[in-house]
Amino acid sequence: MGVLAYSREMMRVLGEFAQIVPVLAGKKPKKEDRASLGTIFEDSVARNPQSVMLLFEGRQWTYSEFNAEVNQLAHMLQARGIKRGDCVAVLMENRAEFVLALLALAKLGAPSSLINNSLSGKALVHCFKETGAKKCVVGAERTNNLAEIMPELVQSLSLEPGRDYFWVPDEGEHTDDFFCPDWAEDIALAMAAMPKGNLSVTREITSGETGTYVFTSGTTGLPKASVQRHLKYVIAARLVSKLGFRVKPTDRLYLCLPLYHSTGMVPGLVSFMANGASIFLRRSFSASNFWPEVQQYQANCFVYVGELCRYLADQPESDIEKNNPLMKMMGNGLRPDVWDQFRGRFGVRRICEIYGASEGNFSFLNVLNKDKTIGAALSPVTLVQYDLENDNIVRDNEGRCIEVPLGEPGLLLGKITPESEFDGYTNFEATTSKIVENVKTHGDRWFNSGDLVRQIDVGFAMGMKHFQFVDRTGDTFRWRAENVSTNEVAEVLNAHPQITMANVYGVEVRGVEGRAGMVAFQLESGGEAGAALDLNAFQTLVERELPDYAQPVFIRVLRNVTTTTTFKLQKQHLREEAYHPDKVTGDTIYVRKPRSASYELLDTAFYQLLVAGTSGY
Template identity: 50%
Template sequence: MIKNILEFFRVISELRFIIPLLKYKWPNPDDNASLAHTFQDSVDKYGNQNFIYFEDQILTYSQTNEAANILANRLIKDGVTHSDRVVLFMENRPEYIISILALNKIGAIGVLINTSLTGAPLVHCINSSDSKKCIIGAELAAPLEGVLNEINVTDKSNIYWVKDGENYSCPSWASDLDTLLDESEKQTPKEIGNVTAKDTAFYIFTSGTTGVPKAALFPNTKIVAASTNITKAGYRMNNEDCLYNCLPLYHSTGLMLGLCACIHVGASTFIRRKFSASAFWKEAQKFNTTAFVYVGELCRYLSFQKECEEEKNNPISKMVGNGLRPDLWDCFRNRFKVERICEIYGASEGNGMFMNLLNKDQTIGMTNVDLALLEYDVAEDKLKVDENGKYIEVQEHQPGLALVKIGPNAVYNGYTDKKASEEKVITNVFEEGDRWFNTGDLIKTMDVGFSLGRKHYQFVDRVGDTFRWKSENVSTNEVAEILNTFEQVNMANVFGVKVPQSEGRAGMVAFNCAIDEFNWNEFSDFVSEKLPSYAQPVFVRIIEELETTGTFKLKKNDLREEAFHLEKVGQDQIFIKKPGEKSYVPLESDFYEVIMSGSAGF
């Protein structure tokens, strides 16, 4: 009883943060509202304050602003104008942030490309965006060089090479950006006055697993509004905070929930090229990072680490992100003494967001959108209907496919590809002409106690032909299409499987082949060359015959259930690519036990 009373008053106290959000008015389409304008406001207020900590570098807001202005003025001189697309292909470092800001000051669109892409997916991202220029980090020049003859940005003057230490030299096919910059051009470009809320700021690619990644549209209004909500209701941060950000800035979590949130309030940020569990708490202490932008996988990796001195009395008191699973939530909060965990749910291309505003446990929180949770047949991979052909809403606390109604308060921006955008829309759900965004996820309501009368939800799983692994969405169809081009593979069926003590699902493929003649070395090399690391199947099942549905779709349900479990697959052989290894080898019973114990290191 006492616990419930205390929780009642705690939740009531949250109203002081929530009420201002309810009064928030989104920018008008023609307002001068953008990331660049927000950044300029923070420069005016906190110019001498440190903004970026990276390796041995420290940049203040003013220093970053000057660098962004110098780059913006150079790009303008080279013909970049409002709405032009410019590829940004670089690891997390200050130059990435400077480039993002420079492009936004002009009103150009930053085409943010996953740094692990090579070959056909990289070509697709560049060419489908119809980009005018490329800004590439020296550290990623090699994969770009491998596709130079296939991309539509070919002139040396249109490819800017950005220095990264002393270990690289500018290739002959690119222009050294440092030699082009005029350090005296520090003034803010006048073009910023033409940048409005309705303008597209970024293309962020989703499901970028193979040949057909899709570019989600991010308008300035979405960035400005999200930054307001996330800082005031999520982190509750201000200019005195410092955020730990090791997530890739080409993803919406690292960019929107991380960088843009810091800019909105004039906070500092520590950025890292890649996550390191062993270095995390040392760096958190060193840079006094009071906030953390996360994905669930990082939290699990941190929980696996042995206790260290630096984690004790650590400065992190609040964190915002997504994918923190219920089985890890309490352990993480209790071990690391994090006071506030604001789990967020929302697709990059989607039209709705859930936020754990009340700091409840194990929930993605609540939402203001018009939401429908519909019964879904996982085995048949389709929505269920009743005897009248109508969709069926689930009962309380039962998982259902989440649909978000498209309307004035839930605008669906979709992708650059209109056909792909429409494929995510379901119409005539409850009445003629209604339109709903299909999240592709199963969600359920949950009881979180007193919550101001607002329903709270919990993420259950992804459905259909996409799963999540290593913080990336993996399209099973796209991976299968690539694997089917290997001469010895006969009809690949790709799906995701649960692995103990790992976030998301690991990739697995089942196919038929002449096992005695199959060349595993060539297949291993093929997979490594053609697929990004997160899309490469971890497990391979050699199966006698693949089952199909009545409409000739490959059946996945039984395969998902049997997964790589040796006791369930009968006489079928299972192969595995172990963590850190390059080749597939038979899955032996002793290593199977290591996997099931959660100690395999995935």
């Protein structure tokens, strides 16, 4: 960077910092404060009664109008016996009534158990049991999912038909269940005659009380319920919205991430609601409808996950994306190559990458609007050496963890203090498994993120240390005595014009230490799996951009790509299926054999050598 460019960057950062200082200097929220998700909303209503709050499928509410409906529902639920501390499950798609139920329960001090609406069967029953839900608010679009498990809920949780289920009709064309089942009460009818005034109990709720339960994705097992105190939402209303998005009442958010997920909830719904801004809510993400709707509703803000952004970047350029109003975006998992496209192609001025697990005790924010970084930590963290081969933390002779040098990936730990508590999960064993002790001094306690992160140089930053996400410890693998980051390999492979979202992982090869690299992807052009993959171009790319040990040994061309409901790529089943022909039916597997200069189809003869442990790797 030249002198002039550095001077400009320094002035820009100083300007950013000037906006940060007043926010950080303000009063820090405490658990004993009488502040909650409910009071955040009520305070915003008082400041912005006639401002538009929510737009959804042709309907629109001002803050005052929405508050009146929230109060009616809260009074109705209170009349049905729901009181402060009672957990109520919410099973619904993204829609206005989800927000209605969330805020009504928050006003009562009744924690919402926000369940992934795609779940059914055993996983759905598990979520009810994890939080001990006493009632359930279910959308018409998920009636069948709930009806299937009702006998189990009656038996295990005593959730009785006709008493403990509240049904929310769906005005959209997304369900055939237009009539309330006989085992539930129709919320729309029951709340119609209820009072529209605020409830007195709302102002008694403290920040230390549980506001919601948010579930982990469950990609490696059944979902775990993480405890979300009201304090988290109070902090989001003040810090996240002001330091990250810099939300103004005139802003409008495009929100298509699931509301049962922290990214959609915290930097999305809560941050904008707290500042009197408006929200365009969508049931789910659609790449083809994104830009037309951004233009139609003049949304200048957007919350994202990285995979969603790649879908947008992979779309052909069109006139509708030009001169768009989108100026600010916040989220997590934005890959460097996609970051450049959102800056250049789409003209987004502010990209605030964030990092933080739903159950964690710390977060990172890119408050200075630097490129390709998760930003600075808002509470004490450390990066320590991690042995990937043996899957454990490296300690010195005195039993203390060893910090990694600048630029080296390390396991991210967050110090547990009275100011940065780890609330954990509803399950005690799951909570204790995430705590690491004696990290720097005897008796200290730290939250184990399970992620590898490194500190990076971002230039002038007022002394604020900046970091970059590297990989999950379970995803990074060793091959040829070297650590391979799946994220870094994927970033290289995504540059191949035929590849749509490379999913990189390590697979076992019998008789060989470590794991061999394997990549799975769907061809950009679609069509028959594997038919048009340009192997020569693929090989040229990996040999030019990746060291030998990081170059994939196996390629799997997928017919279909499986993601979570928050668009995260799933690896576990791919690892298990690996390169075994009987498990990858319909997909095409390529291999680069030992001492071979090119990729070729995996044939039966070489597969038998892999199984026998005589492949020669």
